[in-house]
Amino acid sequence: MLVTLALVALEPMTLRRGGTVTVTEWALFRDGRRQDGVGYPEAVDAARSGDGFVWVGLSEPDQERWRKAAADFGLHPLVVEDALDPRPSPKLAHYDGVVSMVLRTVRYVRHEGPERNEMLDTGALTAVAGAHFVLTVARGDPGTLDLALRRLEEQPKLLAQGPTALLYTAADVTVDGYLDAAEEFEEDLTEIEAAVFADVRDNQAERIYRAKRELLTLRRAVLPLSHPVRELSQPAPGILPSKIQAYFREVSGHLDRVHTLLAGHDETIASMLQANLAQLSVSQNNDMRKITSWAAIIAVPTAIAGIYGMNFRHMPELRWELGYPGVMLLMAAICLGLYWNFKRRGWL
Known part of the structure; x- marks a missing residue:
């Protein structure tokens, strides 16, 4: 069954609880098909009654907007607090059949000319999935969520698995971003290593310490995610469907590869620092x-x-x-x- 994902930008609207919330994007699905011509309140009611599921995306919401959106789906107060944290750490929580996952996104920016390259911790993505809904809260760079949604469009069978499919796709895109950043970072380490052992030797301590700091930025995003992904990849009734758990095992494998790359980068930086100090001493x-x-x-x-x-x-x-x-x-x-x-x- 083919499922088409539609992203509809809306103006602020009045909900049943009497408040207003700005919904950046949303889509309603019933029996694997997008439902056209359905207003946001009707879509929320349909999700509450189990008649299909709805995806709601918010970007940089304030406390009032997020709390009112969360109230429409009866989210646990702790889930609400996690999404409001301005600098959340990657984590996994599940309350009353609702799974909440926080991801930190990282990308590596290459500058042209004399400017240095840098690792950027570009933001956070919180995905909250229930039986008939999934809410996403994006802070910072929205590229991870956009890419995850495009991937779901290209995999209708995966999207047909329900709201937790977005949970997997967001985690997969995030870990792929870690891999890309680690591989690009390796290219810069190669350049620094060549400079350290060049015939004309300059003190490369500043570049080495800068690389160490960038590696720590990536590790702060990657290391806390290991436990949540491992938990979602193991059989756990009531948390995720078994098919989605199989997908998370693939994400766990990719994350292990990132850990291996980062450990190798750390050893390379330590070796370069020792070599640079030895050369300075000589x-x-x-x-x-x-x-x-x-x-x-x-x-x-x-x-x-x-x-x-x-x-x-x-x-x-x-x-x-x-x-x-x-x-x-x-x-x-x-x-x-x-x-x-x-x-x-x-x-x-």
Whole structure:
């Protein structure tokens, strides 16, 4: 049975509870088909009565808008509070047959020119799925939700599984975004690694620490999601249909791959940092050797000139006609000898 997903932008409307809520997008499905010509209040009533299911999407809602929308579907107060958190952590909760999942979206932005690339924590997506409805609250970049909806359009059999299909698709798109970011991040690590071991070496500590910070940004989004995805991929009656749980096992596999990539990136960054510090230490030692060598060479004429500059009346060779050229030749010979010795040892 083919299901067509329609996204309809609406103006603020009056609900049965007497309040108003701005619904960004919504769609009603009955028997696997979109129902045209049905108003939002009628769609909510149909979902309440079990006559089809409705998807409602809100973007950047304030507390009043979200609470009134949640009240139409009788959501648990804790679900409402999770969606209102401005900086939510990825998590999974289920209350009275309703599954709530919070996702953090991350993307990697490549800049042209001298600007640095950066990992962006672009927002959060909360998806709340019941037996006959699914509500989504998007904060920040709405690209994840848009892509998830497009994927559902292309997979009508998956959409026919009901509201939790959007839960899976949103998680799948989010984890795919993590994979893309991790792979693009790896390209930058390769560039930094090449710079660390280049013939012309500069201090790459700033770039390495910046990469470390970006890796932490990605890890903060990825690591908390492991437990929710693992829980949804395991048999748990009353939470998800068995077919959707099978899809989540695939998401769990992708997430494990992200963990493997991030662990490898962390080891690469640690190795580059150690190599960079070792090179700095070697460079400083070389500089100290050069300074010490030149100081030793300069000390010879300084010492001889200082001795003969004391102007005592009775000093050897003061009245010798060849004294001046003899001392100059002596200083030059000693300095050249020291220079040759230091050069042979690699200090200069």
